[in-house]
Amino acid sequence: MQKTGIGKYVIVLLMFVFTVTTTIAQKFSPSSYIAEHKIMAQQLMLETGVPASVILAIAIHESAYGNSKIAKHLNNHFGIKGKNTSKVIRSAYKGYGSVKESYLDFVGLLKRRKSTNNLFDDHSHSDYKGWVKGIARSGYSTTGSWSSKVLATINRYNLDEYDHVDPVPTQGPLLAEKQEAKQGDLLLSSMEKNETPVRFGTTETHVVKKGETLSTLAKRYDTSVEALKKRNNLQSSKLSIGQRILL
Numbered sequence: 001m002q003k004t005g006i007g008k009y010v011i012v013l014l015m016f017v018f019t020v021t022t023t024i025a026q027k028f029s030p031s032s033y034i035a036e037h038k039i040m041a042q043q044l045m046l047e048t049g050v051p052a053s054v055i056l057a058i059a060i061h062e063s064a065y066g067n068s069k070i071a072k073h074l075n076n077h078f079g080i081k082g083k084n085t086s087k088v089i090r091s092a093y094k095g096y097g098s099v100k101e102s103y104l105d106f107v108g109l110l111k112r113r114k115s116t117n118n119l120f121d122d123h124s125h126s127d128y129k130g131w132v133k134g135i136a137r138s139g140y141s142t143t144g145s146w147s148s149k150v151l152a153t154i155n156r157y158n159l160d161e162y163d164h165v166d167p168v169p170t171q172g173p174l175l176a177e178k179q180e181a182k183q184g185d186l187l188l189s190s191m192e193k194n195e196t197p198v199r200f201g202t203t204e205t206h207v208v209k210k211g212e213t214l215s216t217l218a219k220r221y222d223t224s225v226e227a228l229k230k231r232n233n234l235q236s237s238k239l240s241i242g243q244r245i246l247l
Contacts, residue, residue: 028066031244053159
């Protein structure tokens with residue numbers, strides 16, 4: 001009996017370790033990545049003029065929603081090459097002390113390069129197509145389908161909605177709490193005014209509000225928790241405010 005009890009304990013422990021490892025390996029879903037990084041992208045747009053949609057879409061494309069090895073180990077979300085001091089992976093990609101540094105360096109790179117510096121004068125923050133095509137022409141990526149994939153990402157998640165903010169220089173440091181609160185999330189606030197789910201193409205989605213759980217969403221939309229987890233590739237039932245859930 002004692003051995004059987006120990007055996008069950010070992011199995012439970014192994015299952016726990018597997019669950020934790022899987023959760024860490026798949027840290028972000030598309031919706032949770034956008035929810036966590038949208039404010040940073042909008043703030044950079046306000047300060048530089050680069051559309052938030054372009055910043056988010058390129059980061060999503062280059063980092064696989066923050067789940068790539070260089071994103072996890074080097075904080076590199078834009079596929080920028082350079083030196084790193086990582087002892088975990090060997091890579092030709094640049095290492096950063098934080099994700100914020102990676103976002104700042106991406107915009108800085110566009111300013112530093114002659115092939116993209118003109119974009120700041122030629123395109124407004126609302127012309128995301130012009131920005132993406134201009135960055136593609138500069139040789140940012142050697143993949144021929146790069147621009148079409150980035151534009152498809154913007155369209156798929158309606159990221160251009162985050163560009164609807166006047167590009168007026170802000171006061172204080174990047175991502176200051178007061179500025180973040182003042183700026184708010186225009187897309188999220190507009191979604192919350194509606195009782196019905198938001199549609200992306202033919203897919204219904206729901207933006208998570210404070211206090212909502214997978215259980216309450218399952219009851220509201222006449223489905224099950226397991227169905228929602230499977231459809232959204234969720235490893236746990238934990239949700240974050242602003243997260244977009246496929247129904």
